[in-house]
Amino acid sequence: MRIIVIGAGIVGVSTAYRLQQGGHDVTLLDKGAVGMGCSFGNGGAISPDLCVPIALPGMLRRVPRWFADPLGPLVVRWSHLPRALPWMVRWIREGKDIQKVRANSNALRALHRRALMDYREMLGPDYSQHIEETGQIYVWQNDRSGPVEILAKTLREEHGVKAERLDSAEIQRIDPHLNPIYKNGLHFPENGHTLNPLRLVEALAERFRAHGGRIINDEFVSFSITSGAARSAKCVNGSYDAQAFVLATGIDGATMASRLGDSVSIQAERGYHVMLPAPNIRPSIKISNRDHMFGLTPMRDGVRISGTVEIANAAAPPNYKRAEALLTRAQEMYPSLNTEGATFWMGSRPSTPDSLPIVDRATTAHNVIYAFGHGHSGLTGAPMTARIVQALIEDAQPPIDAAPFRHSRF
Ligand SMILES: Cc1cc2nc3c(=O)[nH]c(=O)nc-3n(C[C@H](O)[C@H](O)[C@H](O)COP(=O)(O)OP(=O)(O)OC[C@H]3O[C@@H](n4cnc5c(N)ncnc54)[C@H](O)[C@@H]3O)c2cc1C
Numbered sequence: 309m310r311i312i313v314i315g316a317g318i319v320g321v322s323t324a325y326r327l328q329q330g331g332h333d334v335t336l337l338d339k340g341a342v343g344m345g346c347s348f349g350n351g352g353a354i355s356p357d358l359c360v361p362i363a364l365p366g367m368l369r370r371v372p373r374w375f376a377d378p379l380g381p382l383v384v385r386w387s388h389l390p391r392a393l394p395w396m397v398r399w400i401r402e403g404k405d406i407q408k409v410r411a412n413s414n415a416l417r418a419l420h421r422r423a424l425m426d427y428r429e430m431l432g433p434d435y436s437q438h439i440e441e442t443g444q445i446y447v448w449q450n451d452r453s454g455p456v457e458i459l460a461k462t463l464r465e466e467h468g469v470k471a472e473r474l475d476s477a478e479i480q481r482i483d484p485h486l487n488p489i490y491k492n493g494l495h496f497p498e499n500g501h502t503l504n505p506l507r508l509v510e511a512l513a514e515r516f517r518a519h520g521g522r523i524i525n526d527e528f529v530s531f532s533i534t535s536g537a538a539r540s541a542k543c544v545n546g547s548y549d550a551q552a553f554v555l556a557t558g559i560d561g562a563t564m565a566s567r568l569g570d571s572v573s574i575q576a577e578r579g580y581h582v583m584l585p586a587p588n589i590r591p592s593i594k595i596s597n598r599d600h601m602f603g604l605t606p607m608r609d610g611v612r613i614s615g616t617v618e619i620a621n622a623a624a625p626p627n628y629k630r631a632e633a634l635l636t637r638a639q640e641m642y643p644s645l646n647t648e649g650a651t652f653w654m655g656s657r658p659s660t661p662d663s664l665p666i667v668d669r670a671t672t673a674h675n676v677i678y679a680f681g682h683g684h685s686g687l688t689g690a691p692m693t694a695r696i697v698q699a700l701i702e703d704a705q706p707p708i709d710a711a712p713f714r715h716s717r718f
Pocket of ligand 1: 319320339346347348349350352526528558559577616658679
């Protein structure tokens with residue numbers, strides 16, 4: 309089939325490559341350069357074990373403490389509150405209903421479980437240039453016996469996730485550079501990270517191109533639709549015909565779906581990163597500070613500090629004070645961190661209230677497939693998303709239950 313994939317982030321590129329491997333004639337289209345959306349600046353974690361949705365019972369109790377700190381892990385730009393409110397209310401509801409939490413957890417685990425295996429298959433001999441399977445650790449300075457952590461532990465156990473408890477001596481053994489103030493930790497030996505998120509997307513795009521794939525630089529505007537099927541993608545500089553289309557447009561997905569008559573709930577959870585090119589020390593493993601909800605990743609070109617959630621309009625100017633605050637927190641963890649040459653970045657996680665992406669057929673055009681809304685874990689969820697999209701396009705059975713990703717849930 310002739311297929312156009314719109315959006316060249318990690319989701320679009322993985323999907324284009326997977327479809328091409330399935331024998332289709334695929335064109336990838338983006339208004340910017342490959343991988344320069346949210347996929348550019350993420351924390352690089354690839355976490356097959358990630359099965360805990362963001363909205364959980366007990367989470368709300370933490371929110372006032374976070375809100376009290378304008379540079380803390382979660383803030384809402386008050387001017388944006390009226391627009392964000394429906395999404396936030398739905399987020400709260402998702403976290404209150406334990407049945408939903410369990411269902412969301414099952415779907416996340418299925419979506420993520422094969423991530424490293426799939427990247428290995430997609431990248432072939434280049435895999436180890438891009439991905440390290442060295443595990444991840446979470447650390448807490450404080451006691452971690454609250455209800456949120458107890459539920460997270462239960463969910464992980466239900467899914468057979470390997471998570472080893474660490475005391476301060478064990479944390480120190482894994483990462484001797486870390487300030488010895490962390491009393492509790494968890495080690496996930498089966499997770500990994502990429503050494504450069506942008507290079508990973510580019511490498512997949514290069515493989516796609518090497519196998520005859522086309523990449524077009526143009527801005528998608530709308531579909532021309534007749535008899536319930538999209539015939540062409542109308543863009544700023546031209547119109548492109550195909551038999552099927554994939555919308556992998558990240559944060560812009562919801563607007564596009566609404567033009568096709570589908571209402572989905574997506575909010576920009578804006579995150580920040582600081583890249584340190586000459587950090588002086590290198591964490592020996594991808595590490596998450598769970599007291600302050602951010603992480604450090606040892607990457608090829610330095611150390612990346614990333615995290616925080618800012619509920620705001622995706623197009624509003626960044627507040628780089630949030631990135632500076634990340635830097636200060638990271639220096640508490642690694643006092644000898646060299647911050648010279650630090651660069652800052654902000655990007656919008658395309659987040660749904662239930663932490664699950666939308667991977668489904670559009671209602672008014674059966675040959676348009678949505679593939680967006682991956683929130684905090686798109687790098688991890690991209691390969692399985694690509695497999696589901698392929699199944700939808702080929703009218704085949706998806707490799708996992710795709711019902712949780714339907715847009716009709718909104
Ligand atoms: C601070 C931070 C840390 C993160 N850490 C992690 C992590 O450690 N692990 C993890 O798994 N995930 C992480 N994430 C989440 C992850 O980065 C996202 O879920 C993922 O990048 C989403 O990918 P995408 O391809 O859907 O979107 P994008 O990468 O944003 O790609 C969408 C593309 O669509 C294009 N596009 C949009 N509109 C149009 C149009 N009209 N015409 C043509 N092209 C268009 C854009 O130009 C863009 O290139 C993090 C996110 C942030 C912000």
